Amino acid sequence: MTTGDPGSEAAVTNSGTGQNAVLNFTIPRGDTGTGGGPVTLLSAFSTPAQSGNSGTALIFDRNGLSFGSAISHTANSATFTINTPGVYATVFQGVFAPASGVNFPLPITVTLQQDGTAVPGGGVLHTFHTSPDTAVIPLSVPIQVSSAPSTLQLVGTGGNFLYSGVTMTIYRLGDIPAAQA
Numbered sequence: 271m272t273t274g275d276p277g278s279e280a281a282v283t284n285s286g287t288g289q290n291a292v293l294n295f296t297i298p299r300g301d302t303g304t305g306g307g308p309v310t311l312l313s314a315f316s317t318p319a320q321s322g323n324s325g326t327a328l329i330f331d332r333n334g335l336s337f338g339s340a341i342s343h344t345a346n347s348a349t350f351t352i353n354t355p356g357v358y359a360t361v362f363q364g365v366f367a368p369a370s371g372v373n374f375p376l377p378i379t380v381t382l383q384q385d386g387t388a389v390p391g392g393g394v395l396h397t398f399h400t401s402p403d404t405a406v407i408p409l410s411v412p413i414q415v416s417s418a419p420s421t422l423q424l425v426g427t428g429g430n431f432l433y434s435g436v437t438m439t440i441y442r443l444g445d446i447p448a449a450q451a
Contacts, residue, residue, distance in 0.1 A: 274298040310338035310442035312350070319434040321369060327423040328364070328380075328436055340442045350422040350440060352415045357443045360392075362409040362424055364436035368398040369429075375399050378428045380407050385420055389413055395428075414446060 271294075274280070278298045286292030313334035320329060327348035340354035352358060360382060368376045375397050382392035392411040413422070424438065 272296045276300060308338060310340045310354075311439060312336045312341035312343055313437065313439040314343045314345075314350070315435075315437040317435055319432050322426045322431045322433055324427045324429055325425065327383075327425050328433060330436060330438060334437075334439075338442070341440050348423050350438065352420040352422065352440075353418050354442065355415050355418050356445050358413050358415060359441045359443055360409075360411055360413060360422065361439045361441075362407075362437065364407055365404055365434050366396065366407050366426075367404045367432045368401060369431055370401070372398075372429050372431075376429045376431075378407075378426055378431050380409060381425050381427065382409060382411055382413075383423050383425055384413055384415075412443070416446065 274296045276299050278296075280298060281296040283294045284291050285294055313336070314330035314332065315334055316329060316331040318331070322328065329346060329348050330343065331346045333343055333345050340352065340356070341358075342351045342353060343349070362380070362382070364380070366378055366380070368374070368378075377395060377397045379393050379395045382389045389411055392409065392413075394407050394409050396405045396407055398405070409424070422440070426433070
């Protein structure tokens with residue numbers, strides 16, 4: 271077998287006889303890939319318990335790993351800014367509990383908002399039934415950013431709650447496909 275140049279045609283030749291064939295194959299080599307380009311992501315987190323009221327955006331007091339400038343976040347704030355148009359994956363997780371003095375059942379919804387509007391599929395509901403209840407609330411949803419800057423926030427609604435151990439990681443997956451732009 272012989273490896274041909276990228277873009278060349280595959281070929282088979284017989285270097286033997288009609289009764290005793292010796293087939294020689296030429297298979298083209300694939301083009302060299304781009305390696306997917308540089309990694310673009312930002313992670314932020316907050317470990318101490320914080321109070322939240324209905325309509326409150328969650329605060330992330332520290333930034334973790336960050337590559338590139340497409341995504342930004344100021345420590346101790348609720349707002350993530352997308353600086354480059356494209357398709358992004360958002361991944362959130364946090365521990366939630368009812369605040370003291372609330373009435374049960376207590377339905378708390380955590381919603382990802384983009385530019386102040388709820389992202390379709392970007393909300394998770396948990397209903398608390400007693401004071402010692404806690405829940406790990408995960409949320410993962412892709413978003414499209416057609417024009418930048420665009421802001422993201424996670425907002426809790428439904429009543430008073432406590433949240434801790436929250437993490438948010440945003441990954442840039444790539445450009446918006448031409449058919450969708």
